[in-house]
Amino acid sequence: MRLVILDDYELASEWAAKYICNRIIRFEPSAKRYFTLGLPTGSTPFGCYQKLIEYYRSGDVSFKYVKTFNMDEYVGLPRAHPESYHSYMWNNFFKHIDIDPANTHILDGNAEDLVAECHAFEQKITEAGGIELFVGGIGPDGHIAFNEPGSSLVSRTRVKTLAKDTIVANARFFGNDLSKVPTMALTVGVGTVMDAKEVMILITGAHKAFALYKAIEEGVNHMWTVSAFQQHPRTIFVCDEDATLELRVKTVKYFKGLMHVHNKLVEPVLSMKDQPNTVTEGDD
Amino acid sequence: MPSNKSVSDAPITQFVNCRILRDHKLQREDLWVREGRILDPEKLFFDEQGYADKRVDCEGSIVAPGFIDVQINACLPPSGGYGIDFSQASDDVSSGISFVAKKILEHGVTSFCPTLVTSPPAVYHKVLPQVKAQNGGQHGAGVLGFHLEGPFISEEKKGAHPEQYLRTFRSGGIEDLAEAYGSLDNAAIVTLAPELESSQAAVKELCQRGITVSLGHSVANLSQAEEAVQNGASFITHLFNAMLPFHHRDPGIVGLLTSDKVPAGRTVYYGMIADGIHTNPAALRIAHRAHPSGLVLVTDAITAMGLPPGRHTLGQQVIEIHGLHAYVAGTKTLSGSIATMDMCVRHFKQASGCSVEEALAAASLHPAQLLGISHKKGNLDYGSDADLVLLDDALNVRSTYISGEEVWRKGSREKKSAV
Numbered sequence: 001m002r003l004v005i006l007d008d009y010e011l012a013s014e015w016a017a018k019y020i021c022n023r024i025i026r027f028e029p030s031a032k033r034y035f036t037l038g039l040p041t042g043s044t045p046f047g048c049y050q051k052l053i054e055y056y057r058s059g060d061v062s063f064k065y066v067k068t069f070n071m072d073e074y075v076g077l078p079r080a081h082p083e084s085y086h087s088y089m090w091n092n093f094f095k096h097i098d099i100d101p102a103n104t105h106i107l108d109g110n111a112e113d114l115v116a117e118c119h120a121f122e123q124k125i126t127e128a129g130g131i132e133l134f135v136g137g138i139g140p141d142g143h144i145a146f147n148e149p150g151s152s153l154v155s156r157t158r159v160k161t162l163a164k165d166t167i168v169a170n171a172r173f174f175g176n177d178l179s180k181v182p183t184m185a186l187t188v189g190v191g192t193v194m195d196a197k198e199v200m201i202l203i204t205g206a207h208k209a210f211a212l213y214k215a216i217e218e219g220v221n222h223m224w225t226v227s228a229f230q231q232h233p234r235t236i237f238v239c240d241e242d243a244t245l246e247l248r249v250k251t252v253k254y255f256k257g258l259m260h261v262h263n264k265l266v267e268p269v270l271s272m273k274d275q276p277n278t279v280t281e282g283d284d
Numbered sequence: 285m286p287s288n289k290s291v292s293d294a295p296i297t298q299f300v301n302c303r304i305l306r307d308h309k310l311q312r313e314d315l316w317v318r319e320g321r322i323l324d325p326e327k328l329f330f331d332e333q334g335y336a337d338k339r340v341d342c343e344g345s346i347v348a349p350g351f352i353d354v355q356i357n358a359c360l361p362p363s364g365g366y367g368i369d370f371s372q373a374s375d376d377v378s379s380g381i382s383f384v385a386k387k388i389l390e391h392g393v394t395s396f397c398p399t400l401v402t403s404p405p406a407v408y409h410k411v412l413p414q415v416k417a418q419n420g421g422q423h424g425a426g427v428l429g430f431h432l433e434g435p436f437i438s439e440e441k442k443g444a445h446p447e448q449y450l451r452t453f454r455s456g457g458i459e460d461l462a463e464a465y466g467s468l469d470n471a472a473i474v475t476l477a478p479e480l481e482s483s484q485a486a487v488k489e490l491c492q493r494g495i496t497v498s499l500g501h502s503v504a505n506l507s508q509a510e511e512a513v514q515n516g517a518s519f520i521t522h523l524f525n526a527m528l529p530f531h532h533r534d535p536g537i538v539g540l541l542t543s544d545k546v547p548a549g550r551t552v553y554y555g556m557i558a559d560g561i562h563t564n565p566a567a568l569r570i571a572h573r574a575h576p577s578g579l580v581l582v583t584d585a586i587t588a589m590g591l592p593p594g595r596h597t598l599g600q601q602v603i604e605i606h607g608l609h610a611y612v613a614g615t616k617t618l619s620g621s622i623a624t625m626d627m628c629v630r631h632f633k634q635a636s637g638c639s640v641e642e643a644l645a646a647a648s649l650h651p652a653q654l655l656g657i658s659h660k661k662g663n664l665d666y667g668s669d670a671d672l673v674l675l676d677d678a679l680n681v682r683s684t685y686i687s688g689e690e691v692w693r694k695g696s697r698e699k700k701s702a703v
Contacts, residue, residue, distance in 0.1 A: 079330060090326045095314070101333035 001216065001235040003255040004262045005244055009204045012240045013047025016135070016202055018266040019236070020052060021061045023133055023198075025270040029065035034103070036067045036125075038134030038193065040145075041088045044202050045137060053096040060271035063099040067128050069121075070106040071136060071145035071193075074182035075159065077109055083173045084109070107157070107186040118157040118186055125192070134196035138203050141165045142211040142224030146187035149223040155189030190228045198234040201226060206242040213246035294319045295337040296328070297688055302342035302674070305349065306664050308641055315347055317670040320687030324666040342674055345682055348644040349662050350394025350671030351625045352651035354473060355431055355521065355555055355582035356384070357399045378414050385424025389692040391624040392647075392673035392681040395426040395661060397472050399584070402434030402445035409466035416470050420671070420686040428655060429472025433521065435464060436476040436483065437501035441526040444603065444612045444619035445501065453482040457489055471495055472655060475521040477502030478512035491516025496655060498555075499537050501526040509537045510545040513552055519654055520554035522584055523571055524563050525618070541575040553654040555582040556646075558632040559623035561609060565635035572636045580654055581628045581647045586610055586620030630679045643679065 006012040020037070029035040039045075055061045073085045081087060086106055094104060105124055111117035125131060136144050141163060147155060148163040162170075167181045174180040193199060203212050215226040216237065229235040244252050299315040306313065316323040316336065328334045381398050388396060400411065412430060420426030435451045442450060453460045460482075461468065468474075474490050475498040476483055490497050499509055500521025505528070509517075520527075520537055528536040535542075540552045558568060558581055572579055586603065593605045595613055602613040605622070612619045623631075625647055633643035652662020660669050670688035675681055683693040 080326065086330055087326065090329060094329060095325065101329045101335060104329075106330075 001230065001237060002258075002262060003216065003251070004236060004238045004259070005252065005256055006238070006240055008240050009047055012202065012204050012238050013045075014051050015266055016045075016048045016200065016238045017051030017055065018269045019200065019238075020048070020133065020135065021055050022266060022270050024061055024063075024066060025272060025275060027132065028275070031065060034065050034067045034128065036069065036128050036131045036133075038131045038136070038188070038196060039068050039070050039089070039093075040135055040137045040202070041070065041072075041085045042137050044204055044208075045135065046092060048135075048202060049093045053093070055269075056097045059273055060269070062272055063097045066099060067103040068099065068105065069125055069128075069131060069188075070104075072185050072187040073107040073109040075109040075114065075184040075186060077182050079108075079110060109182075109186055114159050114186060118159065121157045121186075121188075122192065125195075131193075131196035133198045133200060134193050135200050135202065136193060138201055138208055138211050138215065138226045139166060140169060140207055140211055142214050142226050144190060144193060144201070144226045144228075146185045147190050147225040149225070151190060151222060151225050153220070153222050153225065153228040154191040154194075156191055157186065157188045160185055160187050190225050194228060194232055198236070199229055199232055200236045200238060201229065203237060203239040203243045205240070206245055208239075208243050209245040209247075212237070212239065212243050217247060217251060291332050291334075292319065296323065296334065297338045297340060298325075298336035299340045299342050299347060299672075302345050302347045304347045304664055305641060305644055308645065310346060310641060315664060315670075315672075317688035320670055320689075322664055322666050322668050322670050327666075345674040345676060346640070346644075346679075347664070348392075348673050348675060349648040349652075349664055349668070350425075350673050350684065350686065351392045351581075351629070351647040352428070352655075352662060353388065353393045353396040353583050353585075353625050353647075354428075354519075354580065354651050354654065355399050355433070355584045356388070356396050357401060357584070357586045357620055381415050381427065382424055385420065385427065388425050388625070389684045389686075390681065391626045392629075392675070392684055393425050393625050394420055394671035394673070394684060394686050394691075395428050397428050397431040399431040399433055402437065402442070402449045404449050405464055405466070408432070408464060412466055412468070412470050417472070420691070422686075422689065422691050424691075426671075426686065428657070430470055431473040431475070431498075432465065432471055433475040434501065436460075436474075436480060436486065438477040438479065438503050440503050441477070441501045443501060443526045444617055452480050453486055455482060455485070457482075457485050461486060461489065468493060468495060473498055473519065475500045475519075477504060478517065479504040479508045484511055484515050487512050487515040487517050494656075499527075499540075502537060503528050504537055505534050506536055506539040506543065509540050510543055513540060513543070513546055513550075518550065518553060519580070520552065522557050522562065522582065523554040524567055525557070538571075541571060541578065551578055551653070553578045553580050553650060555580050555584075556632070557582055557584050557621050557623065558628040558635065559583075559621045560631050560635070561623075562618060562621060568632070568635050569637075572638065576638070576642065578650070579632075579646045580650045581625065581632055582651075583623050583625050583628060584621050585623060626675075626679065626681050633679065640679070 006015050024035050027035045077084045079086045107121055108117055141149055146160045161184050170181050171178050214224040220227045220230050297317045303310045304313050304315050316325045417429050418427050434445050435449050439450055473496040478499055487497050496519055497517040498519035498521045499517055530538040546552055595602055595604050603619045604611050604613045610619045629643050629647050649662040652658040672685040674683045684691050
């Protein structure tokens with residue numbers, strides 16, 4: 001894995017956004033070959049989305065040939081509810097950029113047949129050619145998406161009942177009223193994310209430090225599902241200082257020493273404006 | 285980009301780079317419009333997978349709901365200046381109203397109630413059927429219905445109204461109303477004095493027909509006013525003017541602002557002519573602080589709007605203009621105003637110290653609530669009519685839109701760009 005450690009939340013968000021930007025531009029997406037991006041929600045990726053919007057606004061990146069697949073969505077929450085993940089993605093990302101609505105995919109937590117909805121989602125990912133880069137976060141209990149402790153490490157997209165920890169963590173978005181937090185969600189499986197060509201996990205804040213320790217310094221364990229990515233050929237963990245508080249000094253020093261290598265991935269930040277082969281409007 | 289919408293093929297316009305007034309706050313959000321109504325972009329994105337056909341760059345403007353003027357006696361020029369007014373029994377009332385409707389677009393007004401001052405029955409019978417409620421557009425602001433100010437008003441508080449045409453109720457019912465006005469199909473508001481005998485029956489009758497009853501040009505005491513409110517009256521015509529002054533043992537009509545006899549769930553609205561002339565700013569502040577949610581800005585503009593100093597006609601009266609004041613000729617009795625709605629909004633904000641949002645609401649949301657049309661006008665909620673006014677930070681009007689189409693712009697340079 002690559003463990004990229006930045007000083008604070010803002011710098012970590014910026015590094016991640018630059019990386020995504022560079023990956024998209026280097027891929028040279030077109031109408032015949034879309035860049036498929038897996039996306040998370042929550043407070044951790046918020047800063048990253050803000051930076052991506054900035055890069056779009058300054059003309060450095062376009063999402064015209066990007067397809068997105070979100071990790072999860074609550075079951076039974078009206079789509080227009082301000083806390084639904086549809087609302088989150090619309091307000092914090094989609095409405096600010098140039099993505100084609102038909103290229104965005106979010107699980108429908110109000111589908112008639114939830115199981116069929118999950119299968120259809122897996123199908124759509126396959127049809128899109130698989131995910132090029134899956135961006136995710138980590139829960140305080142070490143979960144990826146809603147793959148709660150105990151989830152199979154080869155699981156696929158399915159319905160999950162949320163763990164108490166998760167419900168408590170999410171209560172702050174529902175007026176601190178536990179009874180209002182949804183108890184079930186549709187989520188991509190650990191296996192689904194493992195299928196991506198590359199995985200980038202964002203982890204910031206001291207409250208995530210123990211989960212990060214469990215995920216990368218202990219063994220692969222279904223109680224800390226993010227640990228599954230130890231067996232993925234291309235994983236990047238982007239974190240801030242606070243998130244490393246439970247790691248061994250040796251680990252932190254090693255990876256900090258590699259920052260000059262890591263930074264080659266984001267310096268220079270590429271821009272669409274400089275690309276000679278940039279596909280412009282009218283080419284489809 | 286070609287659209288890809290499943291609900292409708294109609295083009296979608298996205299207003300960008302603006303601050304919109306929504307939920308009583310100015311928010312940095314885009315405004316989406318389709319088929320003349322405000323569209324929910326999130327639904328468009330997820331349900332229809334659609335996007336905008338056209339973007340309008342608002343250049344940082346404030347986008348507010350179009351202003352609604354419920355009291356304006358305006359006019360049309362016979363030739364040259366602005367001279368015709370609705371109250372003259374001429375066949376050109378329609379074109380008179382049309383001219384004014386077009387003129388007020390410059391002031392950000394997208395809907396209005398053409399007002400008739402006290403007139404002889406022949407005028408009402410002739411004029412009222414001529415103009416129906418109609419949507420606005422390139423031709424001018426929308427007509428919401430007439431505001432009939434009189435003739436059932438108090439002699440002592442007639443202001444500039446012609447005395448010989450005032451009248452009282454004989455039975456208070458349909459007969460008196462029919463006799464005076466003829467058909468009330470095109471009326472939206474009636475101003476009357478509730479101390480007149482048998483007037484309460486008329487109040488009930490009018491309210492039952494869905495007509496807003498307003499109290500004004502009256503010497504009613506608070507009890508009489510409260511009785512009228514309980515019978516359905518919901519508006520006060522130009523508060524403070526043409527009524528008894530506030531008295532601490534009988535506040536009169538002014539006391540409605542803080543009356544405890546207003547039925548639950550109902551609001552008494554009151555018109556204020558915030559031109560700096562009709563009401564002292566201190567009085568404006570007292571009213572605003574006592575009952576902020578009921579304040580409705582009105583212009584009560586008269587033929588003098590845009591007219592040069594001198595003598596002109598209003599209804600059956602002759603008036604004189606000196607500077608910004610308009611008087612009944614030869615007296616010091618004020619006769620309507622020559623303020624414009626956007627001027628009133630600016631003056632109200634400055635005099636009351638209220639927020640931009642409150643000032644804008646007083647000219648849009650509150651009049652819509654008064655007339656019971658806030659489900660489609662007076663706000664920028666999804667589904668409401670896309671009647672908009674774009675303003676700069678000092679609340680000067682930059683452009684006006686009706687049903688999503690630009691109907692007036694300051695200067696003439698085109699700034700729209702297609703996506």
